[in-house]
Amino acid sequence: MRPFFKSKQGSSQQQGKNEQPSEFNMPEIILSKYLDVNVQMIKEMTGDSSDIIIRRLDQALGKPIHVAVIYTDGLADEQIINNSILKSLTQIQADADSSLDPPKQVLGWIKHRFLAIGQVTDIDTMKNLFDAILAGNTVILVDGTAKGISASSAGGEQRGVDEPQSQTVIRGPREGFTENLRVNTSLIRRKIKNPNLWIVDRTIGRVTQTDVAVMYIHGIASDDVVQEILKRLDRIDIDSVLESGYIEEFIQDATFTPFPTLTNSERPDAIAGAILEGKVAILVDGSPFVLIAPITIFKLFQSSEDYYQKFDIATFLRLMRIIAFVFSMLLPSMYIAITTFHQQMLPTTLLISLAAQREGVPFPAFVEALAMEITFEVLREAGVRMPRAIGSAISIVGALVLGQAAVQAGLVSAAMVIIVAFTAIAGFVAPSVSLSNSARLLRFGFMLLAATLGLFGIIAGLMAMLIHLAGLRSFGIPYLIPLAPFSPSDQKDALVRVPWWAMLKRPTLISKKNIKRLKSIQKPSPSKDEQEQEQ
């Protein structure tokens, strides 16, 4: 008795397990011959949702044939349906001779003679039917046949292409990605008109069935990297994907690091540039933020504008960004370390004025800095959440109440306010939000180190960070390329940017094959005639 009971229990558990993932998968139900049965089933399966439109006609093509036109309101383009489908079905009269065996041939007539629509496919199961209508297509079912046809009618309301909000530039294209995957792929395709730009599709999310597209240039991107990315995407088993951030956390190389091993961009030109360097873009339906992999730390300091401006200013700006990053990470901790442990480092006059300011401040420098930094982080977060209309209030509260009043009340020193303000501004210089976020987090760690061990603590922290960075990889590519491992030809586009005519090669360590960018160095020079004229 007992073993039997046990085995039964086990088997029922197993069944339960098997059923769970398929909970949202459409069962393979073949369409019925009777239209009423089909329509009833669709209504049952969608819970009679109001946006699933089922339009029944009792007479089509001038014959007494029962037809149902099914589509999803909002996804399908009503104009296409009215003009090309319903008009054809109701107004056109079928020839007299074609009345012989209506139900079986009607579908063929509709498909081959009467439907003024480009893409038409046959369907025979409920799964196909739902896939079609949920993609915005229109399904036509005819009474008497167990088949149907789906006509492409996707459209509906969509947001147009706007200027990106997060990565604005002075010079460069003004377009940004939207929430629609097809629009996004077309924005990239329009920039790279080459059949070697390949797109691999995946559907991720058991419930949401979100489309994910992987884009790369076959022949430039490293095959290993592409395979690795697809492998990691296939491994994902989650119920929903609402933004590319979901995917990012699943496929990044290291979770416990403040540094991003994938970056994202809203700019089609930045993505196209990355793809042309041999990187791989991952687009997720419903998100204007496209992921790029693999990346290196120096890429995070580059803006797409660097390539549109003159090389000298671009190089200068890149160095400025790196300096600003270091400031936003280290400035408060340096202040703490110097004022607490190493006063001898300051010139005497500066030391005296600092000491005079700090005289009335009741807290140690670390507490002072921590309080100001946390205040700033709160202000910043409030600024994001706050409705636009009260936005100006926050700057008054922040600048006057928390800055000036705090100094006058003797709670913090004026130098501290300057330090925190500059740190905050420097944090906004990084073109990549994920990079400035990592500086934001590390700042607090360094402040703690500086408060306990002074400069030695900061140096030790930097060394630990460097070891961590040297060990980090993004899809097999070392994070500190091209400084470590060093690559002489990649220096042309890392810390500095050389003029375009001298950028002979693509980054060599990312795309190992097909690295040639220019045929030869094409330094512009005045033609010989002009030179002679000048002489």
Added chain:
Amino acid sequence: MQKIDKYELIAMMILFLIGTTPLYELGVGAKQDAWLVVIVAMLAGLLLLLVYLFIQKGNEDRNLFEILNQHLGRILGTIVTVAYIFYFSYESMRNTREFGDIINISFLPKTPLSLLMLIMILLSAYAIFKGTEVFFRVVEFLLPFTIFGYFLIFLMFIVSKNIHLERLQPVLEHGIMPVIREAIPKVISFPFGEVVVFLAFWKHLNNKKNLSKLSIFSYLFVGILLLIFNLLNLTILSPQILSITTLPMLRSVRLIEIADFLERLDPVIILLIYIGIFVKMTAFYLGAVIGLSYLIKISHKKLTIIVGAFIYTISFAAPNFIYHTWIGFTRNLMYDFPVFQIWIPLGLAAVVMMKRLFSRKRKRTRGT
């Protein structure tokens, strides 16, 4: 297997040899001829480097410990391997203690020495934990900044007008002998002979064709850099002051004063020295870990912890910094280190050469 490329090797050799050396005045016993001591020691050290390279060339895919066991037999090989593990640990500990004390004396007098040294050991352990490749990459990244830093200090020395070239005179006051006696074996053993630890790393180089060229190039580069800093200290502080100063570099840097703004640059030099110390202590630490992993087959992580704990423990051996440097300069450099840097490698090279000669002879006799 972990692979390193040529830039990584160059960076490693340069930063390793720089190490703590600029902090001290090498060959100060020869007074104003200290710079000649550096030249002599550098050339003598070059011969040693050639010996090490000769050993490596004969055994391309083996590291020091594998070579020792291959050529000296199992029992003697194991004994020498253990000796080298202790030597590397001891060298690593010397650097740890040195920098811990420098920080303690000049920067953080109230922080316990044990905490400072613990942090340093933990950082090195972290680098080794991540693997040889990552450690070499870290060093490669540090090289440009370090060279730039030293170059900046050099420029500031010149601009601040503290250099008095007449302090080098008279040259060779007491003949050449004091110079040579200072150079051999003292200055050979520190820093030039310490290259012996590279026998444990060279096998990881991905293209061994350039090994000798790269090693000799980086060696000479550092030799010249050390010579320049030796000269700077001599001309800025004068031999008399140098002979009674523990850390001459810190003292001469304090003399820099430019435009009432650039002064008190000791933190900069401490940072540069820390980079050198980190590289050196980690390299020796790694050498000991590699050696121990040859003897005991347990995981790399466990070995890192064991060796790290050992180095940390022995770093408390000296009661104070003065004793620590005194032991180093009078005992270790004269009697202990030459065993590992000169005598064992020479013996090993002799064995390798003999074996090669014999095998060639055997081949020839078999052939005829």
